[in-house]
Amino acid sequence: MPTRIREGVERAYLRLLRREIDRVPEHVAIIQDGNRRYARERGDDAPDGHRAGADTTERVLDWCADLGIEELTLYAFSTENFARPAAELEPLFDLLEAKLREFADADRVHDQGVCIHAIGDVARLPPRVRDAVDYAERRTADNDRFRLNVALAYGGRNELLSAARGIAREVAAGELDPTDVDVGTVEDRLYDRPVRDVDLIVRTGGDERTSNFLPWHANGNEAAVYFCAPYWPEFSEIDFMRAIRTYQSREESWRRDRTERAVALVRAVAEVELAEARRVAGRLRERLPIVDPDALATAVPDGDAADGDSDSID
Template identity: 70%
Template sequence: MKRVRQLASRAYERLLEWELSGTPSHVAVIQDGNRRYARNNGDDATDGHRAGAQTTEQVLEWCQEVGVDELTLYTFSTENFDRPEEENEALFDLLCEKLREFADADRVHDSEVRIRAIGETHRLPDRVREAVEYAERRTAGYDQLHLNIALAYGGRAELLSAARDVAREVDEGALDPDAIDVETVEERLYRGPSRDVDLIVRTGGDERTSNFLPWHANGNEAAVYFCTPYWPEFRKVDFLRSIRTYEHREESWRKTRARRALALVKALGDAEVGEARRVLSRFKDALPSAERQAIEEETDAELEHPAD
């Protein structure tokens, strides 16, 4: 039966791969469930984190296979500092080991993976910061796949820090309040993701994004995929399902844009809807055939009876 399940799982993987037609550029993962996985197996929390590290390596390979450009892993949050010291110290040792191992791995250099840490890394122990600097230095020249490790990261703290920086510069007269825009805020966020997040994946059964990349993900209306397996149990099938969720979200977004544009075209005069027409032309193929036909009929009617 185990052999049959393995064959069925591989067949399902191939089916999902065949069905996929698009890939998110930036995937962010909340790696939840390492400790619960260990507890269920009668192991220590460290054993769960080590099993989770193996899953991380597999996910990196899967991202490369489907063409993801950037992967961000929620590895250690600011709230995790409240966990027992002995547990965190063991996790810090594992982080040091894996960061240096990744930085020296042939597969990382062959695939030109760039490793970066994001978050309040100054709060981490010296040995972890040294391992981070080593990994970043060893992979600094690469650009094929960006791997961001979120360490001592908190989304609210990131936004609060950026807001304080902006307020201080305004108070000092170094920044004009009327000149504040999206770029002003982004320049003051943690050094980190180079792209907006397209897809958030969370394992472990909880359906929340836990203060993760609020500017890059929520502002981009990222698709979200929640699944029940603990992080060490996360399989390629689960990963491919998450990509399918992104595709469905993207399809829904395209339909919404097209329908909004069509409503504007119908409601407003020619001089006011140039952008709406461009959006409609770009996204009309996302609509069902009946709606596309309505658009074509609307266009034909306008050509026969142009607006005064």
């Protein structure tokens, strides 16, 4: 298909998707997979793929702003990534440092009210990346319309394990009563957490797994999940809108299911109550004497007898 025709079809399809969507998630989390494969297929090095992926990240911020999404979490660097060769890690750390500072200074970031926040075991990162994290957080701290969480040195199981160990230490030291441990207790001991539970997880690159990403905030909220084939640098607005449509369909399905369950529950309760009422009525009928209407008529005086027929006393 010629390029102009294909682009026209894509624009028309994108307009159709936008018209179909009337409900958007508050918090989207994205696993940005496929940067290295994208580079390999083009004969480039891994850092080239990561740089192309960073351009996609900028576009996604604009799409979120257009839709009114309030929070975005990007899985930028997992704890497993530390096992990669140094020749790949150093350029990646350079890119993270540069992009954090670039985002923090970008006019459109401040125009959109973006507050940048890092989540994860940031202390494991090189000093230059930690400094860039501090700079980005300070530089955007006063922005309050959109929150961008960058997951760095992040691992969901490590996060939960760290929280569990912290609670165990406090209980052993007598600082925390085990009976007081609740959801809030755990959340207070997680990494500097997102503001909202995750409504939608998007993973690019073709793999259908969530890779230990935000298990407390996503799985606990039963977030919708959208897997797609394009590598992260190829991720388009059409792909993003399809993901939002998946969330909307999931929400509509949940509402239908909840309504159907509520109606079924009301019917079940009504049937139980009706059956119980019938049983009570049956018991009452069994216990009350059977009254003969003719006997009742002879037992009760008629109107004249009731009035009496004795002479009146003047």
